Amino acid sequence: MPTREEAVAALKRHAETEAPKDLRAAFAADPGRFAKHSAQLEDMLLDWSKCGVNETTLDLLERLAEACDVAGRREAMFRGEKINTTEDRAVLHTALRNRSNTPVIVDGEDVMPKVNAVLAAMADFCHAIRGGTLTGATGKPITDVVNIGIGGSDLGPAMAVLALAPYHDGPRCHFVSNVDGAHIADTLAGLEAETTLFIIASKTFTTVETMTNAQTARAWLTERLGEDAVGAHFCAVSTALDKVDAFGIPEDRIFGFWDWVGGRYSLWGAIGLPIMLAVGPEDFGRLLEGAHAMDIHFRNAPARQNLPMMLGLIGYWHRAICGHPSRAVIPYDQRLVRLPAYLQQLDMESNGKGVTLSGEAVAGVSGPIVWGEPGTNGQHAFFQLLHQGTDIVPVEFMVAANGHEEKLRHHHELLLANCLAQSEALMRGRTFEEARNQLLAKGLGETEAAELAPHRVFSGNRPSITLLYDRLDPHTLGRIIALYEHRVFVEAQLFGINAFDQWGVELGKELATALLPVVETGEGAERRDGSTAALVNHARRLAKR
Ligand code: F6P
Numbered sequence: 001m002p003t004r005e006e007a008v009a010a011l012k013r014h015a016e017t018e019a020p021k022d023l024r025a026a027f028a029a030d031p032g033r034f035a036k037h038s039a040q041l042e043d044m045l046l047d048w049s050k051c052g053v054n055e056t057t058l059d060l061l062e063r064l065a066e067a068c069d070v071a072g073r074r075e076a077m078f079r080g081e082k083i084n085t086t087e088d089r090a091v092l093h094t095a096l097r098n099r100s101n102t103p104v105i106v107d108g109e110d111v112m113p114k115v116n117a118v119l120a121a122m123a124d125f126c127h128a129i130r131g132g133t134l135t136g137a138t139g140k141p142i143t144d145v146v147n148i149g150i151g152g153s154d155l156g157p158a159m160a161v162l163a164l165a166p167y168h169d170g171p172r173c174h175f176v177s178n179v180d181g182a183h184i185a186d187t188l189a190g191l192e193a194e195t196t197l198f199i200i201a202s203k204t205f206t207t208v209e210t211m212t213n214a215q216t217a218r219a220w221l222t223e224r225l226g227e228d229a230v231g232a233h234f235c236a237v238s239t240a241l242d243k244v245d246a247f248g249i250p251e252d253r254i255f256g257f258w259d260w261v262g263g264r265y266s267l268w269g270a271i272g273l274p275i276m277l278a279v280g281p282e283d284f285g286r287l288l289e290g291a292h293a294m295d296i297h298f299r300n301a302p303a304r305q306n307l308p309m310m311l312g313l314i315g316y317w318h319r320a321i322c323g324h325p326s327r328a329v330i331p332y333d334q335r336l337v338r339l340p341a342y343l344q345q346l347d348m349e350s351n352g353k354g355v356t357l358s359g360e361a362v363a364g365v366s367g368p369i370v371w372g373e374p375g376t377n378g379q380h381a382f383f384q385l386l387h388q389g390t391d392i393v394p395v396e397f398m399v400a401a402n403g404h405e406e407k408l409r410h411h412h413e414l415l416l417a418n419c420l421a422q423s424e425a426l427m428r429g430r431t432f433e434e435a436r437n438q439l440l441a442k443g444l445g446e447t448e449a450a451e452l453a454p455h456r457v458f459s460g461n462r463p464s465i466t467l468l469y470d471r472l473d474p475h476t477l478g479r480i481i482a483l484y485e486h487r488v489f490v491e492a493q494l495f496g497i498n499a500f501d502q503w504g505v506e507l508g509k510e511l512a513t514a515l516l517p518v519v520e521t522g523e524g525a526e527r528r529d530g531s532t533a534a535l536v537n538h539a540r541r542l543a544k545r
Contacts, residue, residue, distance in 0.1 A: 004496065007064035008364075011321045014060055020052050023427045023461050039305045041297045043401075043470040044479055046307045048314045050427040051394070051463040052322075061313040062303050070309070070493045077489065078299060080106045080260070084500035085357060091500050093265035093485065094295050096257075097288035097478070106260055114258075118270055122255055123281035125235070126273075129197065130170045130280065137229035142171050142197045146187060147274045148213045149201030150177040152263025153237070155345050156481075157201075157274040159338035160267060160287070163477050166404040167279040171197070175274075176217075179209040184216050193224035193233070199273055200236045203263050205243035208512070214247065237270040262500050264345045265485060283474045290478025298486045308483050311465070312490025318394040318463060319368045320494070328386065329372035332399035332419035333472055340372030343484055350488045350499035357498055366495045367488075372396075376418045387425060387458050397423055398467040398480065419466070429460015 002010065020026040027033050027049075037049035053061075065071070076083050080090045095104040095111050103110040128134035132141035147157055154177040161173045174191075176184045198217050202210045221233050235253035236244040239261075244254050255270035267275065268288060276284040298308045318324045329340050351367025373381065375397070386393055399419040403412035430438075435456040439449035467483075469476050492499035515536070518524045522540050525533045 002063055002067050004064065004067045005363075007060065007067045008320070011057075011060045011064060011317070014056060015321050018054070019057055020054050021461060023050060023052065024429075026054070039301075039307055039310055041294065041301075041307055041479065044307070044476065045466075045468045046310060047466045047468070048310060050423055051314055051317070051465065052461060053314065053317060057317065058304065058313070061317060064316075064494060065303065065309070065313065065490070068493045068496065070312075070490055073493050074299065074489070078104075078295070080104050080111070084262075084498060086498055086501045086503070087259075089500070090260040091262065091265075092260045093262065093268055094292075096261060096266075096268035097291040097295070097482075099285075099289050099292040100296075111258070111260075115269065118255055118257065121252075122270060122273055122276055123284075125253070125255075126170070126276045126281055126284075129277060135232070136194050136196070137225050137232040138194045140194045143195040144172045144174060144191050145197045145199060145274055145277050146174045146176055146191070146217065147199045147201055148176050148184075148210055148217060149199075149237075149271070150207060150209045151345060151349075152266050153201040153203060153207075153210065153271055155338070155342045156264070156267030157272060159336075159342040160272070160275045160477060160481075161278050162338055163333075163335045163472060164275070164279050164283065164287075164474060165335055167283045167474060170278045170280060173274045173278050176213050177209065179212055181216070184213050188217070188220055193221050193229075196221070196233060198234045200234060200244070200247065200249070201238075201271055201273070202236075203239050203257070203261075203266065203271075205236075205238045205240040208509075218247075235273070237273055264349055267481070279474065286474035287478040290475035291482035292478075293475070294479045294482035294486065298482075308486030309490055311483065311487040312494070314465060315368070315394075315487060316491050316494045319491075320365055322392070322463075323365075324368065324392050324394055326369035326371060326391075327394045327396060328378075329370060329396045329398075330375050330378055330419075330422075331372070332375040332397060332415050334374050335472060336398070337374050339480075340370070342481075343372070344370050346484060347488050349502050349505070351492050351495060351497065352504065353495070353497040353499075356496040362495060362497065366497055367491060375399075375422065376415065379418065379422065383422065386462065392462055395423070395426060395462075395464040396467070397464060398469075400469055400471050400476075402471045404471070423464040423466055425458065426462040426464050427460060429458035429462070430456065432457050 034047065034049045036055060037053065038045060038047040073083065077091050078094055080092055082088055082090050084091050090106045092104060092106065092111065095115055098104060098112060101112055104112055129142050135141050147154065154175055158175040174187050176187050200210065200214045218230060221229060230248045231250045234249050236247065236249045237255045238244050239257050239259055241254060241256055255273060257266060257269045257271065261269060268291060272284060298306060303309045318327065329343055331339050347367055347370045353366050354362055356362055386395060397419050399416055405411065432453055435453040436449050439452055488499055518528065518536055525536045528536065
């Protein structure tokens with residue numbers, strides 16, 4: 001077996017020599033190309049045939065995966081080994097959705113009974129709130145839920161609640177994350193205290209944004225309903241149960257999770273409470289089942305048929321071998337509007353690292369910049385750059401064969417046609433000859449056609465992956481999220497980094513804490529660097545403090 005370095009070197013040589021550069025020709029030469037470069041789980045199809053890879057590329061990528069022991073590390077994760085070495089923690093978001101209920105052992109203890117107990121407590125709570133038997137302090141049923149959290153305690157539930165809008169039959173859900181007072185002020189402006197439930201969601205229960213918003217929400221509620229109403233209008237989700245107690249939230253309204261669940265991997269348990277309130281425990285269960293189906297597939301399917309493995313290997317190819325710095329995720333699904341933001345945290349907080357597992361500087365690169373917007377909107381904004389810009393951005397499309405709006409079938413067909421057309425256009429491009437002939441056919445003269453043609457040339461050979469599935473239901477959403485979680489894992493193993501810590505968020509937090517009194521009083525500004533001092537002083541002058 002080659003070493004990691006040898007496997008990477010072989011891939012780089014291959015990229016310069018044999019890897020397909022002309023995708024039109026590659027499709028023309030091999031009618032079996034799509035079959036060789038796609039894989040399926042249930043109805044869900046992953047197509048990477050429009051990327052510049054051939055079977056040798058995949059062989060070499062698999063050799064790298066072997067050299068990095070991706071399969072061994074995957075087993076270590078599922079078995080509950082402490083693969084998050086810098087925090088000495090197991091990584092077991094998969095246990096939260098382990099619908100097979102097989103034992104998962106951490107420190108000699110099977111965690112499944114406590115996972116199931118929290119899910120059961122959440123279900124009881126949701127049934128009571130949704131059924132109106134658990135009311136606000138004045139006896140009115142809860143109509144609105146405000147989740148106060150940030151990062152992993154916000155993005156997952158906010159994304160999933162939107163994605164599952166057709167399944168909503170519970171209270172309306174709102175999400176407040178930003179410490180900017182505008183966020184909570186605008187949210188509360190439309191709400192009645194008597195019918196509002198707040199969820200304070202924070203793994204650590206120390207995050208300054210969440211604690212600040214929680215105190216503001218508490219003051220808003222007590223001003224209207226009095227101190228005694230807090231218990232009936234708040235609940236909490238945290239691993240720090242002692243800290244929640246001090247807020248005045250009764251024990252039976254606290255839903256726990258554990259340090260072996262990373263914040264950005266946490267929507268499958270108590271952090272998913274807003275999702276369960278919105279769609280009900282049954283559909284929440286279907287979300288977990290979808291993710292579990294992807295877990296089983298990831299653990300067992302051979303590499304070429306393994307969706308997360310292939311998405312990870314191709315992602316690594318684009319980032320580390322081809323050198324593309326970013327990737328765009330473009331869901332052709334308006335309800336997945338927050339998926340790119342969710343994936344930004346999942347991917348960039350996990351794989352945006354500069355040192356390897358052993359603390360040495362990463363040789364080469366680590367995770368890419370992830371960004372995106374739903375199609376078709378993106379087409380009328382940044383797709384110009386995707387098609388003709390000087391940087392190559394691999395695109396990841398996702399689209400359902402069926403929408404939920406039966407009466408608007410035509411909309412969905414347009415959506416699907418646009419999605420497929422974009423990947424076709426990126427791959428095929430348009431040659432100078434084709435552009436010129438098109439212009440001539442429109443009646444332009446030779447000179448004018450020759451002048452305009454260069455502007456209408458598309459280089460083509462721009463890579464894209466397409467994920468196509470039946471319908472965006474809870475099961476499918478669970479599969480999509482788990483697919484991306486595991487792809488991030490695969491890429492982390494290839495980069496040789498720890499995907500499960502996030503030390504890079506610390507310095508800014510420390511400096512913000514230190515700067516707060518400077519902003520408040522102006523004292524000590526002169527001890528900061530010249531820029532920071534001048535900005536503080538200018539802001540204070542404008543704020544007239
Ligand atoms: O600052 C980053 C981070 O720690 C994320 O990893 C996490 O999801 C988020 O803050 C929120 O943390 P908490 O759930 O502890 O409030």
